[in-house]
Amino acid sequence: MPIIEMKKVFLLGHEQEKNTIVSALHKMGAVELVDVKEGGSWEDFSRLLEPDRPAEEISELESTLGEIRYCLDFLQRYFPVRKSFVEQFTGSKLSLEREQFEQLIKNRDQLKDVARACREADEKMARLRNEETQARNLIGELEPWASLDVPFAEVKTGARAVRELITVPTDRFELLKQELDSRFPAHYLEPVSADNEYTYCLAIYLVTHSDGIRELFKDAAASTVNFADLDKKAAEEIEETNRRLEALEDNRAAVVEDIEKLLEHRTLLMSCYDHLQAEVEKMAVSDNLARTRSSFLLEGWAPALAIPDLEKKLEQAASTAVVVSRDPEPGEDVPVLLHNKGPVDAYEVVTKLYSTPKKNELDPTPYLAPFFFIFFGICLSDVGYGIVLSLMALFITRKLKLGGMGEQLVKLLFLGGIASIGFGILLGSYFGDLLGLTPLWFNPLDDPMRMLLYCLIIGLVHIYFGMGLQAYRNIKAGRPVDALFDQGSWFIFLNGLVLMAIPETAAIASWLAIGGAAALVLTQGRTQDGVVKKLMSGVLSLYNVTGYLSDVLSYSRLLALGLATGVIASAINAMGGMVAGGIFGTIVMVIVLMGGHLFNIIISTLSSYVHTSRLQYIEFFGKFFEGGGKAFQPFRTSGSYVEINEPEKVEAG
Amino acid sequence: MTELGLEIALLGAALAVGLAGIGSAIGVGIVGQSAAGLVTEDPDKFGQTLLLQALPGTQGIYGLLAGFIIMQQVGIIGGAPLNLTIAQGYAFFMAALPIAIVGLVSGIYQGRVSASAVGLVAKRPEELGKGIVYAVMVETYAVLALLASIMILFGIDLG
The missing domain is CATH 3.30.70.100 (Alpha-Beta Plaits)
Structure with missing residues (x-):
């Protein structure tokens, strides 16, 4: 089941153990907390509830957080931590062992000193900058008078x-x-x-x-x-100001050195920031819970499978905690968590970039995965490019610790590389025509019409599949009539139209098309009142055939992008061939080939990815998928700066 | 007798590369301007904005592609230039028109959409995917134009 089953969780505990319980939940990260007061069922008890605690503590912590952020920004200004190109997409965090982290946050009291030192250094720098500007301005004013041989005192x-x-x-x-x-x-x-x-x-x-x-x-x-304040000759004054500038420069270097010394506290700052952030998050939970003088109640959502583990861990952490769970009631806004196994997992990123499915909706990921794989392969369709892309993806997973969508995206590119190798062998493209191997199947450059036909057929299959999924949804929702009339009639009508193009089947096909069209005319207006309106809507619905036509033609982009990759590769090879000859020529040729093909790999991969996604979003999802669900966002540690390596591997929820 | 066919065909190639290239240059330029504005505030967005800037660049590549096929078919690249009739020359010229015209206009408009997507990324970096999809909706027509150009090119009878 690609969408994880969720249960509503109620957690009742003793006020004294509240902090322990909240910390345990925060660490587990398996529950999404909701505001108890939003569920109307507690209105009757509102008299029993204690008012919320004033948020003083939170605002105090938040001002400390602001202070830390100021320090980090200040350090970043003078000694920036640069992110690599890949990290700009995936984010990067400082990796710390749990033990180190605990040690660091024990030194929290140092924060004040560090912050003061930062502020002082910042002020000094501002003062120095100010003096420097003044001195430079003075020199600028003095320069025209440099050759004046009269001291200013005598003017x-x-x-x-x-x-x-x-x-x-x-x-x-x-x-x-x-x-x-x-x-x-x-x-x-x-x-x-x-x-x-x-x-x-x-x-x-x-x-x-x-x-x-x-x-x-x-x-x-x-x-x-x-020049009221000056009394020497202009040239002497300039010299003096220059000396002062040098001294300022020295001072500046000294302050920068001081700032550099503060750098050692960067880890402390980052750790404390994340720690305090987590504290604030935990305190904010208090706003969402119902409370009497000595007990409290939390409400939230958790994956059904994670609940036994949740109960066990909470019992260990706190003796008074009671966990009760129930199935979601209709009308409740259940958060959605996707879970796909194996290679399909990578394609979740495609779904998530569009929208999280609604509760009770099909997760489209497993259905789009094979099509995405094939389409990407057709668009890139080069053995050499596929190998390079897969190797790059492998390299990135080895080199960087990614998580979530970043990891899925890289995995998707790896699989795309594999698909590209497959189609490259079939269609005979090895870095374009570099190796000149014959294709296993046929070369689309020799017979583009044939390739176009295959692309449109595969597109038709994709669209039919989407319609099939909508029919399945209708049947499952207890509307088999809708499935028969809406998807069934179209299926017959479209097949009729398609088969009419083939001479052998044209005779039967025309009857199919007429039958399908008749079914559409008769059924598509069934929600309207009155015979005339019903028929009108039915006839008008036939106009939708243009929509299907443009959907199918849209798959011609597969051919176009595949050809583009191959022809650009050949163009690069041709350019390489032009400069070949001699040692120097060979070197230039190698540079042209490597640079050109690398460029083509990047550009072609980008367009393969975006156009393949588009075919899923517009042509495929349009048939059956609505989206607009709320993604599951568990209450858990999400550090801004630090990633903590737990000593023992925590089992996945 | 030499005819002007070859020259007309090459005019087509020049237009395909030139006009589609202008479209891309303007489009990429528009995105670059807004991207640079964003990066002054947040240098870490460079990677994401570069991706958006690359999107309107494809029209120029499609134009080059069509131009390249024409040059190859008329023998300017890898062979002796053919002696084309005027009718054949016009056939190549017509083949270049779809990608030349659509490349010019769609490159500019895709640039505008991508520039707005830069604004989207500024506020919600996690929604980069949606910004890309909007831009790709425009590119569809450049792809279709390229397809038409290629179809015509491969259908020209040089016999």
Whole structure:
């Protein structure tokens, strides 16, 4: 049975043992907890129940969690832990032994110190960055004045003369100079440097002229520059600021070193985060339970098979716990857990990516598995590519500890590789035409129409199978009439249409088609009122034949993708052949072949996977599968950072 | 007497590779822009977004594929160029049109859907599969166009 049978579980316990019991459940991870108050049956007892405990403890833990997250993010900023390309899809966690983990969370009190150290380092870094920016800005401002030979201390207004630094827009400088020369000859204007925008000058003039000259400056859009805090020459000041920058850099390096020292606490932080997270999860359970002063009640769902084990373990953990279970009642929202054995397990990922089946619905996984295998094989259909894909999948399973959907996906690709080898031998493709071996069956490039026909036939089988499953569903649900009329009539009608294409059977087939069509016209409107409406709906239902037609034609993609893989491979081989010759040519050829084929493997595998999935989702599922169920989400440890290796293997639920 | 058949056939090949390639380039570009935006926030999404970015890239490959078959059949690759009649040349040209036109348009639209799927992955990384399915719905028509192109190509009588 691919969908695991679920039972509703009630767990009654003593308030004193609540924490033990919740911890035991959390560790087992076999029960999905639901809110007791949602089931209406407890309304009558609500007077007996104690109010919820205020959530102070939870918010305190959550603020600690926030603190840890801040520290981890801070460390990540300076010393990032990079994830590999594969891990970005599968996630990666730190692997720890249970013993190490327990040891680490005992050092919880260190957290405060670590957090303080992180904060201090963070502040220091911010301060250093700030000073650095200031210094760099200052250097930028000083640079135009670098060749000025007058110390800033002497740039000031004296009793007789004004000395000041001004910047003039370069295009107005000449004009200003002429004006000054003609109107105030007793002045000194030295351009220190100039760029496209401004000319930087030292101006000396008499105090008595200052009003007139200021007016000129204003007209020329010149502005005065002040370095009030500085008194040495510009070049010296620049040198000094540079020295200060170097010192800042040293300080920075020292702080980074301090941060590096904090890195050793990363494991502690991660472990504590996961530990506290689990604590918060456990406390949150309190919101869902019903409680009197000295007892409490939990409600949840568990796989029927796991219940004896659950009872045994809870009895060991707590003496007062009582577990009661019953079958789900109609109308209850039962969570769904899929369980398929052997290679079929891999194809669960296809179903789950679409939707979890509803309760009481068929799990489509075992039915789609063989088709997925074949379709994937036809799309990739190359022996060499299949071998490479399977080996890569094997390598990934060996190298990375995956779980859940990631593992299923890799397994699916491994099986896809095998299928591809099979179809590659049949259709004669070994890295395209690289080896030039003759196909066991025929080469679709020589006779694409024949291959197209096979693809459409296999598609028709797929669609019929989907219809068959819907008929099975109808019969099982006690609606054999629906199965006969809805699926049966279509089956006869479609077969008639198909067989009409073959000359030998055309005569009988046309009667089949007419019979099927008549059955459809007569039955498809049976839910409508009145003869006219019934017949109208019946006739209109014939229009659905276009839907079936486009469904079948959709399988032509199998041919197209298979051809695409093969022809691109041949194109790569041809390109390799063009550069062959001599030692250098051979090296280039090998590079072209390896790079090209690797690229083709990735692209072709991607399109094989997505198009094969699509054929399941649209053409196949559309016939019988609804989905929209709620996946089983047990209450259990789900660490964000750490994965704990249990000393003894825990048996699967 | 030489006729213009070969040139017309090659024009078809050029259009197949060129237009479908433009479609893919625009599509991949659109996805790349939104993907880069997401990765600034969350660098670990690189792998997933790269997968989405690759999706509208297939039109260009299909176009190249059709172009390659034409080049092979008219003898530009691996053999001496054939002396095609104008009618034969047009036959190759017509064969290139489905993937050239549909590749151009579907590449752009698939890029838009994939770019939205990047937004989907940003909020719900576990729903990557559904984002891919949406994008593949668009690609269906490129596959069908490729199929039509290939069918015509293999049906051309060079006798």
